[in-house]
Amino acid sequence: MPAPKLFEWQTWSTAYLDQDGQLLRLTLADDETYRLETQLEDVSDALIQAALLYEDKDFYDHSGVDFSAIGRAFWHTYVVKNRQIGGSTITMQVARMSTGIDSSHIPGKMQQMLYALWIEAHYSKQEILTAYLNHLPYGGNIEGIEAASLIYFNKPAAQLNTAEAMALAVIPQNPSKRSPLTTTGYTHLMEARARLLQLWQEEYGEDTYGKNKQLTQWFDLPLHFRSPRQLPFEAPHFVNHLQQTRPYAQNRLLTSIKLPQQKRLEAWVDRYLSNTQTLGYRNASVLLLNHHTMEVEAWVGSADFFDDEISGQVDGVTAKRSPGSTLKPFVYALAMDQGLIHPLSLLKDTPSRFAAYTPENYDLAYAGPINATNALITSRNVPAIRLAAQLNTPNLYQLLEQAGVTDMKARNHYGLSTVLGGMETSMLELVRLYAMLANLGKFQSEQLIHSQALRVKENTLLTPESAWLTYQMLSQNPATDQRVLSKATNASLTDGSSSNNPIAWKTGTSFAFRDAWSVGFDDQYVLAVWVGNFDGEGNPNLVGRKAAAPLFFNIFRDLQSTKVQSARVQSPKVRRTKESNPVDLTLPPEQLGLNVKKVDICEATGFLPGKHCPMTVKSWFIPGVSPIKTGNVFRAVPVNIQSGKRACRHQPGKTRLDVYEFWPSDLSRLFQMAGIQRKQPPEYEADCQLEQLSADATPPRITTPVKGLVYFLTEDEEQLPFEAILDADVKHAYWFLDGSFIGKSTPNKPLFWNAKPGHYLLTVTDDHGLTDSIELEVQKI
Structure with missing residues (x-):
């Protein structure tokens, strides 16, 4: 006969754990059972x-049925009729549980x-016992020793002590009568x-247990059972995301979450929104990723998962929203890669006008010349x-496409x-992109499952040099003003570019x-903060530097302070790492193997300084790539001492x-x-x-x-405009079409x-007799 199928219909729960094995959530199997x-x-x-x-002292000695036990059960149940005894072996119980056989009659x-x-x-025997x-x-909708141990004692079955093990061993014989969650059930259980x-004791004697205490001494201590209603429900949006992306995950799943980090960030969000509630924004999302391991250590999808008024079950980490200006760093990185700046x-x-697109600055003002x-x-x-308009391949759209940004429409739908x-x-998706900068241009997907091996x-997608230069640029962004929040939370901030x-x-x-x-990111973490309302309601207070940056810096400084304290007390011998050659951003560029150098730059022009440049500064550049040339802005000219006019020589x-x-x-x-x-x-x-001019x-x-x-x-x-940089x-520019003068401009x-x-040769000549020409083609539609 073929082997019988054991519990083939069965589905399982999943225990989602943090990196240290702390339970985040225990799900129900398909039949609503743990x-x-x-x-x-x-x-x-x-x-x-x-x-x-x-249950079955002779389990390893019989062939599935203990006939002497069956005989005793028959005698007491049907002959003497003093009490009902089942006489079932462990194998017989497996047969009943697996098939649903009604064994209450002969x-x-x-x-x-x-x-x-x-x-x-x-x-x-091992397979049957398993x-x-x-x-x-084990009472209610709890089945199996692992679920019972995790629910009742908040530990895996491997860690049960003898007192706990004996308590769980007696529940299955009468789970309703011996339920540990009621007063009478607990009493029956202890009996x-x-x-x-x-x-x-009759079988094994008086074993010692613990620190030289007798076994019976430990049994005098009360046991504390946790109810399924008290099971944790931590990092809810993160676990929901795992359930959606890994629907067939079973058993124990050791996730990337660090529960202390998760709770710390949740507390900051709650505190921040409480202190700023008069400003009209009611929600926030936060994501923390360790860019050394690419593990997500905290995932706060909303301010309160259970608050329907703020649509708390919406996950702000995965929801698609306008990123505002957070993509600008990648334009600058690409521009440096392509030798534009x-x-x-x-x-x-x-x-400026780009075809039909006329961009404006946030403050509706213009700074004029400004360094990158x-x-x-x-x-x-x-x-x-x-800069984006000057990019070749790849441009920003192509970079986002390579970085796996989803639901993108055609490029011409967005334009610039x-x-x-x-x-x-x-x-x-934003955190992945910033992690790429932190990892010097290497794009990697986030890790949601914890593993000792980094896979x-x-x-x-970017050269290490351009990514590092972008990091240097962004690290000069000063921290936002924190006076209001600092007073409310007893938190203080230093400058964003702390050395x-x-x-x-x-x-x-x-x-x-x-x-x-x-x-943003530091030498270990990438942190993203969003503040707003899930209903898309606009609010003039929802400005990145005013609304999101204060929360961002409170969290980051807290993380850095905790990291410093942890480093002081943790021995390097026990420090657990799984980084695969992590980038240490605190190292100088030569130790990172970067092809970058510092040169003197004329501060006013951004070019190599000529001999008349009044002030120079040091700037990084990529040899053979960066557009380094000598400027001609500062010039020494002869001036007539008497007239004050510019002399010819x-x-x-x-x-x-x-x-x-x-x-x-x-x-x-x-x-x-x-x-x-x-x-x-x-x-x-x-x-x-003229030649002197x-x-x-x-x-x-x-x-x-x-x-x-x-x-x-x-x-x-x-009318077609002609314009030139002079x-x-x-004072004047003179314009010629195919050698014929057509006018002058200032x-x-x-x-x-x-x-x-027609097809023309357009030429411009200035007061000094210098010229520039292009070919011009004009057609009728």
């Missing part, structure tokens, strides 16, 4: 001995005996355990959009608005003030050499708009020759029309030409 599968080697010897002694008992013999013919221990009833203790490159923050680092940490929109949060992402697939443990971070604010973000005694700033016309206009005065060169003397001058550069574009007309004639002392003011279809 039932955990375990192996015989994972059950304490005391429980196994107690169960065999109480035919059923005979069927049970035959089935037990059949089981014994095909299964080992099946038995996994399906014993049955006392009888088992007597059997134990270095950290101190001068960028333009001016009103300041543009990033002050979150200027226009410079970021300008992706930089400012036009594409929705989840907090989990993470790596995909390099000991810098935090590289960025804020984000979505359109219409629906979402406030703060995301230097004549010692008659002229002196003074340094002036020769900013191109577009930047000169930005300085004027920003109210910044620059030292302009004086006019030339009247008798200077152009000796140190910078040639003009045509910016409109754009080189390589074809311009289409809807009418027979339409040197600082140029700096920062275009010349409008009545365009006609």
